[in-house]
Structures are given as C-alpha cells and as structure tokens.
Amino acid sequence: MTQTDDDLRTILKRTRKIAVVGVSPNPVRPSHYVARYLSLKGFTVIPVNPGHAGETLFGQTVRASLADCPDDVDMVDIFRRSEHVPPIVDEALERFPDLKTV
Template structure:
C-alpha cells in the first residue's frame, strides 16, 4: 500500500532542495531516469548523475559518478531509479556517504519500508512511489497547461 503525502509536504521538500543525485540515471534520452534528471536540471536543480555504467561521461553539466561516495559535493536529495529490491543498498550507501542528506526520494514503483524506516530514524525525509518531476509539475501548475486536473486551485492561466 502506497504512503500518502500532503501536497504541502511535497512542495516543502521540492522548495528546500537545490541539489539532487539521481541514482540509476540513464544516458538514453528516452528512459524515464534521463528525462526526469534533465527536467530537474532545467528547473534549476543541480543534478548529479550516478551510474557506474556511464562513469566519466557528462550529463546535465556534471560528470557521471559510479557511486554516491564519489559525489564531488554533498547533495540535498537522492532520487532512486533502482528496483525496490536494490533500494535498500542505495539508502544504506546514501546514509553512509552523505551525512547531511535531507531527502531520499524513491521513484514510482520503488518502495522499501525497512530502508525508509532506517532513513527516517536518522532524520532523513523519505518519499516512496512518487516522481519528483510529476510532483513538481502538479504542485507548481505545469500539468494544468497540458489539460490535467491537478486538484489545485490557482489564479494562473
């Protein structure tokens, strides 16, 4: 069963986040991990791609690193584009490598209750089974332009 998050909670996370490590990012522009990372970079987030397959390549203005421990700077959020059964390892690595981490965000279809509990016990906010791109678009009025009813009332046209 999916957790529920208030719109204000998700909005607060997205407003407080300036840098995101995208674990499992692809260099293939038709893969969801690529266009989510690209979108976040376009919206002003500093995106750090993490995937050992593409190590050394550049994506979104930053070199791809093999692991979270290889990040050149701390990040606010880790966005997990890995299967649920691998999410626990990613969370463990994030908690070890990034002591000031604020948020772990697991993508749509990705949940790991034990890892989420461990992160929360360390004071890290966790979002599971959601996409920051979709939530950003929904919460900041961009989906409305595509004809989607976001459930948010706004005076924007």
C-alpha cells in the same frame, strides 16, 4: 506515509542538489527525462551510474557511486529495481548524514 502538496513544496524548496542513482543517457528512459526535467527547473543534478562514469549528462560528470558525489547533496533520487534500493539507501544515509530526502 502520504505526502501532501505542502510537504512536497517544502522538500523542493530546501532541495538544490540531487544525486540521481541509475540515471540513463538514453533520452527515452524515465531516469533520463526526470533528471533532465529537474536540471531544466534549476536543480543541480549529479548523475550516478557506474556504467557511464566519466561521461557528461546535464552539464555534470557522471559519477560511479554516491561516494564520488559532492558532500552537499540534498536529495538522492533512485532509479533502480526495488531489490537494489535498500543498500543504496543505506549508502546514501552513511555518505550524507544530514540527508533529508530519498
């Protein structure tokens, strides 16, 4: 499905809190600079990476999994290899029944 600019604007207007799965503390990794950019633009970024749980990124504690995230996540952004994505999407939809954007 192709998203129009208007579709993307609508998504971003309704989004305030984003769980970023697979975020890296390494500033040269795409997951890091995308999450940092989002946080600089005013979004609350909830970093999710079991290997770095308990550390702090973008002013937030890194969570081990989506189960450890607040209930009011609006979007889940996934930075994992494609073969790992389907179970993360399933977990996100189960954890956040009203989730509108992955």
